[in-house]
Amino acid sequence: MGIHIEAKDGSIAECVLLSGDPLRAKHIAQTYFSDSFCYNEIRGMYGYTGYWNGHRVSVQGTGMGMPSFSIYAHELIEGYGVKKLIRVGTCGTICERAKLRSIVIAQAADTDSGMNRSRFDSYSFAPCASFSLLQRAWDLAMEKKLDAVVGNVFTSDQFYDGKIEEKVAIAKSLGALAVEMETCELYTLAALKKVKALSLLTVSDSLLTLEQVPPLERQVAFDEMVTLALETFFD
Numbered sequence: 001m002g003i004h005i006e007a008k009d010g011s012i013a014e015c016v017l018l019s020g021d022p023l024r025a026k027h028i029a030q031t032y033f034s035d036s037f038c039y040n041e042i043r044g045m046y047g048y049t050g051y052w053n054g055h056r057v058s059v060q061g062t063g064m065g066m067p068s069f070s071i072y073a074h075e076l077i078e079g080y081g082v083k084k085l086i087r088v089g090t091c092g093t094i095c096e097r098a099k100l101r102s103i104v105i106a107q108a109a110d111t112d113s114g115m116n117r118s119r120f121d122s123y124s125f126a127p128c129a130s131f132s133l134l135q136r137a138w139d140l141a142m143e144k145k146l147d148a149v150v151g152n153v154f155t156s157d158q159f160y161d162g163k164i165e166e167k168v169a170i171a172k173s174l175g176a177l178a179v180e181m182e183t184c185e186l187y188t189l190a191a192l193k194k195v196k197a198l199s200l201l202t203v204s205d206s207l208l209t210l211e212q213v214p215p216l217e218r219q220v221a222f223d224e225m226v227t228l229a230l231e232t233f234f235d
């Protein structure tokens with residue numbers, strides 16, 4: 001039992017899906033898992049364990065931004081022995097290749113966050129996906145002919161950022177595909193704690209055209225990404 005997760009020992013699977021929105025986590029458990037139960041309600045940050053195609057799996061809400069995400073990922077790994085984590089999130093596209101509802105498979109993450117400067121001082125760590133998960137997700141996405149792209153993302157510290165246009169221009173010029181708020185911390189914690197991690201992101205809006213998917217779809221939809229994540233764990 002941790003400060004933010006009240007699950008009993010042994011009640012969280014080794015493979016965990018991570019969603020910023022706790023209601024997306026609830027929806028995933030209700031839609032994809034059999035025999036599921038809710039192991040966490042602290043702060044309304046739902047976590048569920050169940051079975052997918054006979055495999056034991058969990059899903060946990062993380063909240064938005066690296067500090068919130070970090071608390072849940074830390075407690076899952078240190079307190080409950082979680083070994084593989086796949087984020088199933090949303091992102092804003094900043095490139096022509098990723099359209100609304102495309103899946104972005106995050107190979108690595110740029111950031112404007114100060115968290116890794118605080119951790120590593122002048123050492124500039126490169127947060128990147130676990131290659132085995134990345135390769136499997138990519139191969140599956142191609143096999144299934146999904147509208148998926150692989151590349152870097154920009155993990156931003158602020159959603160409403162007065163300097164977002166300048167930052168996106170830099171990120172875009174360096175080849176980043178999309179903006180979101182957690183992947184850098186996921187990949188950093190995975191390296192520090194020797195676990196495997198991948199970030200899959202469905203494009204919910206465009207910073208280029210300002211199009212958006214409707215809010216309910218952002219909360220519950222994105223079936224292709226969730227199925228891809230589960231198949232990546234258990235292929």
Ligand SMILES: O=P(O)(O)O[C@H]1O[C@H](CO)[C@@H](O)[C@H]1O
Binds near residue numbers: 091
């Ligand atoms: O949909 P989630 O997983 O929350 O991800 C994205 O959406 C939130 C911003 O609206 C941030 O957490 C960002 O990373």
Ligand SMILES: O=c1cc[nH]c(=O)[nH]1
Binds near residue numbers: 090179204205207
């Ligand atoms: O962080 C995020 C997530 C979705 N869309 C954005 O523009 N930013």
